[in-house]
Amino acid sequence: MLLRLPSRNRPYHLGSYPMEALPTDSAAGTREQQRPSVDPPGFPSAPRGPLAGALRDYLDIFVQNAVTEPAPAKGPVPDDPYRRMVDIKGYSYFMNASQVGICRMEPNAWCRGAEPLAHEFAIALLLEHGRIPEPENPARAWIEPAVEEAADCRIGGIAVCLAGHIAQLGWSATAHVRGAGSVDAGRLSVLAGLNVRIEDELHNPFIARGFSLAVVTTDYALEVDQPLADKALRAKGPGYWLGRNGATSGRERNRRNRRATHLGAYPMETVKRVDHPTTLILEDEVPRVSKRAAFFDRALRGDLGSKAQKERHRFAFKQPHTAGMMASMRSMVPVQGGDPGSTDCRETLSDPGANARAVKSLSYLLGADVTGICEIPAYAWYSHGADGEPIEMKHRYAVVMLIDQEFDTMEGASGDDWISGTQSMRAYLRGAEIAGVMAETLRRLGFAARSQTNVDSDVLHIPLVLLAGLGELSRIGELVLNPFVGPRLKTVVMTTDMPLMPDKPVDFGLQYFCSHCWKCARECPCDAISWGDKVMFNGYEIWKPDVERCARYRLTNARGSACGRCMKTCPLNKVVTADGSVLERVASWCGINAGILKSVLVPLAVRIDDWLGNGTRNPVKKWWFDLEVIDGVCVDPVKGANKRELEPGHHVDPARQKIAYYLANMMPVPNDLNAQPTDRKAALAAAPHLETASDALTRKEQGQAMPPNYRPTPPDPAGPRGVKTGPVVYGGAGRR
Secondary structure, eight states: OOSSOGGGGSOGGGOSSOGGGSOBOHHHHHHHHTSOOOOOOOOSSSOOSHHHHHHHHHHHHHHHTOOOSOOSSOOOOOSOHHHHHHHHHHHHHHTTOSEEEEEEOOGGGBOTTOOOOSOOEEEEEEEEOOOOOOTTSTHHHHHGGGHHHHHHHHHHHHHHHHHHHHHHHTSOEEEEBTTBOOBOHHHHHHHTTSOEEETTEEEOSSOOSOEEEEEEEESSOOOOOOOBOGGGGGOOSHHHHHTGGGOOOHHHHHHHHHSOTTTOSSOGGGSOBOSSOSSOBOTTTOOOOOGGGSHHHHHHHTTTOHHHHHHHTTTTTSSGGGTTTHHHHHHTGGGSOOOOOSOOOTTTTOOHHHHHHHHHHHHHHHTOSEEEEEEOOGGGBOSBOTTSOBOOOOOSEEEEEEEEOOHHHHHTSOSSSTTHHHHHHHHHHHHHHHHHHHHHHHHHTTOOEEEEOSSSOSBOHHHHHHHTTSOEEOTTSSOEEBTTTBTOEEEEEEEEOSOOOOOOOBOSSHHHHHHTOOHHHHHOTTOOSOSSOOEEETTEEEOOOOHHHHHHHHHHOTTSSSOOHHHHHOTTOOOOSTTSOHHHHHHHHHHHHOGGGHHHHHHHHHHHHHHTTTTSOOGGGOOSOOOEEETTEEEOOTTOOOOOOOOTTOOOOTTTOOOOOOOGGGSOOTTBOSOOOOOHHHHHHTGGGOOOHHHHHHHHHTTOOOOGGGSOOOOOTTOOBSOOOOOOOOOSSOOO
16 A cells, blocks of 8 residues: 555456445346346437537447448457456457446346347446536536536436447347437346346446446447346445455545536646646747648658558557447447537636536536647647648637546557557547537537547647646657546647636646656657757757657557557556555655656656556556557457556666657648658758757847748648548547
């Protein structure tokens, strides 16, 4: 407890509740088998309010994009139903289901009038309902009538993705969700050991606030659970409050429930706020850049050569867990924007402070981990879209949200193995759903709003994350690190003209920490992270990574899907909660509050991090199969899987490290969609000409003009040329 998280030895597939410790009773299953069939699970009424309507629309997107046919051949998965169960439950918990259970399908579990499928097994998924905001919070009027729809939408999306995963493995699977299902989810939740039926009501041993259910039926043989005994409802004893078997403790759940709904789970309100980000931004010199300049887009266009272009279409998607995600994510693009509805609540929702609390509460209900707000500077808008057309600056405010890529799963991985791409895609999908529902809700209230996702964003996320006070720029480079989630995050943004109170940037001492810690650079598999000092790059003070080298590795990694090894090995990749180790909680407090001690604590913290083995693979947390999708079929990975461990002896001399800097004047023509090969030799030669922050400030004080390399390549005056594409999914870091 002092040095390591008590959950370190808890197998991932057991989830965060100690369900494995509950008493079972086969008689409960017999009683369920004797109950008559029920009608299909429709909605009891029309949606009540703008949020409920938006949520049902997004649930429809998942349903309409569900994978319905299995892959043409079965993947090389074990015959062992237990090991299969570990993967299925692990994936469900990874997607944030609250509880998961498995049972055999019973004839009367099919609804009246339904045509039974040849499915012998059912996977019951349960999601706890969210919290209703405080009475003075404007979001209460939106959320209170839509709490059930919010959970229905989230658990329904999880069921669709899970069914898609099973189908990609080569077996038949069907998701049954609220309004589009043919099974009795309540009965199956009892048979699967999640709920206890008392008379006609379902009760959960740990969840009193209410829950929503979804089911996946399948012919994929799995180990099944047993129904619970009635006395399982007396489960909240001392073991629960202390975190039995490494499960999340009742103390931690209570801590979160006591916080105001607009504050979220992490105490960001305790972090020091400042007027400007802790890295210099010359706002009048930062150029607006095009989406065409992002290196994943450059790869798509052929700028990085044929191999990178080919792999661009499959790099994060060449793993079966993403199979059920991509169609839904892309189908959310057409509804990211739109005109405000006829309802006009601008007079009643005119208080920026109250509105800010409301949208934050809404974001946390929908699954965001940390949320902040800022005004959008002009330079944060892309100049041109993926189609080469100019982008109009439309909205004043950005609601910026972080999605945790999930600590325990990252613990079981090397960072660049076969789950890494899925970690990104799961966070991007969740973000698209959250921001999409929020934007649609605001439009129904009469405000202009648009979700800005990794598939289609008109804004650069990094400056907005900084300005919204969600973290500081780290040595990893184009990644903002949060004091509680660390670097293991993806971002999504909603832009709007609803009056909002912005947050201020934060300062928790990360610049000093990263200046004296090189662990991410040391562990980077392609030496793309700078070992040297920060430089001024296109108006930003930044540890600029070699984005081309990073992008090429992530795209062409043959022993995994993408890469997130820098996040995996960062000493600040921790879980800072009431269940965290004493050492990590003390270290977190000191890092945020004891700036005077940093000269002593930082070198010690890095050495202790290595000594504890943080950043190594924890096999207890590995729940997934290492599989590669080739031509639509799962196979054993052709080149195997990365199984990296720490390399404490690895070092690169900063003076000898070669980093390619693609400055604004070296970016591709923004409206030319044909291949524009990179000039790496010129980008390497740019290094000696970069300013330091002090150089830039001195130049500004002397009234000298900004460097010509800050001026972006102009568009072709003849207009866009080349082949336009549909929505494309971008990666995380290395956007410019």
